[in-house]
Amino acid sequence: MKKKTIISLVLGFAALMLVLTGCGNGNSKTSATSKSDSNTTSGKITAVGSTALQPLVEKAAANFQKSNSKVDITVQGGGSGTGLSQVQDKSVTIGNSDIFAEEKDGIDAKKLVDHKVAVVGMAPVVNKDANVKSLTMDQVKQIFTGKITNWKEVGGKDEKITVVNRAKGSGTRATFEAAVLKGAEAVKSQEQDSNGTVQKIVESTPGAISYLAFSYITDKVQSISIDKVQPTDENVESGKWKIWSYEHMYTNGKAEGATAKFLDYMNSKDVQSSLVKDMGYISIHNMKVQKDSKGTVSDVK
Structure with a gap:
């Protein structure tokens, strides 16, 4: 009787170890998958335009690429007019601008999607x-x-x-x-x-x-x-200081793929709560006033 009991205990212990080992392997597989998932986004992004916004986008792009190594981001200046014109022509992925697209002659703002990332x-x-x-x-x-x-x-x-x-x-x-x-x-x-x-x-x-x-x-x-x-x-x-503008990142139509992911990152806590302030910009979430394309300022509701 004792012998059978001991054998049963041994077999039970072995079975338990197999279950635990299986769970451990499953967790390892999940971790590996999660790690690779964060690096599956790929693509090429070219952002051109505002030199006022350029330093923030360059720094954010460098940080973003550390965990998204398959995404290639190029950031250039040239001015808001250049950014808006080139994104309208689809020669770049993102047009960086200090002004609303509606304020620029020759730009069809209806074709562009506005992503405000800072002030x-x-x-x-x-x-x-x-x-x-x-x-x-x-x-x-x-x-x-x-x-x-x-x-x-x-x-x-x-x-x-x-x-x-x-x-x-x-x-x-x-x-x-x-x-x-x-x-x-x-x-x-x-x-x-x-x-x-x-x-x-x-x-x-x-x-x-x-x-x-x-x-x-x-x-x-x-x-x-x-x-x-x-x-x-x-x-x-x-609103006491009158000279300010939004920093816009325009896309031609809805952002997709790597571009959408990068723009989401620009509005993330990592960027808005630390990088924006550290680099001399203002988070859009801190504004108590807002401005429209006609320059009308009103309280944020």
Whole structure:
């Protein structure tokens, strides 16, 4: 009797071990499958356009490709106009823009799908030699329309003002002029294609003034407060600071495959809660005001 009992126990133990081993193998298989599933998405994405948005998309793309190695993402500048034109022509996958597609001549916005991924604040910046830190909105307008030509007229140094503008087609320029010039004609001045180039010119040119996305403003130039309101994220979020725009990533029709997955990642917690802020942008989820394609601002409901 004891012998049978011992044999039964041994057989039972062996059976249990087989079950446990089977479960372990199953879990290993599942883990391997899950790991491979995260890397099954493949494709090529080309995102072109806004230089204000470019640094964020480049960094997000690099992070995304670490867990999606079969996806090849190329990010280039060129300006919002270029991004919108090329995505409309289907020569690129994504058109990055600081402006709504409806605001750009020659663009059929009905064919494009808007993916808002961040908000960017923009501010006037001057060469530190000008000795100016604050202006009124009217003074900024008069400077960029050529009516004020010397910094001493606004409390600064006796020094000629050198205006540096962005090139036509720039979303940053369109946003700035809509908020500041309000239809007035800009003074003729040198024009540059990118935020990065503008930053370097203002830094090195005595008397220079231009405007930059917050993400490009460094301690090498002087940002300007307007009507005693400082250019900060908090003031953009509340609507106190008037010069800002959405950062759009447009697709021609509904995004699919790798493109859809990348755009979902751009709106994920990893990007919106950390990367966006770390790189000088504002999360779309933090905005207390919203803006439509006509420039009308209202509270977020």
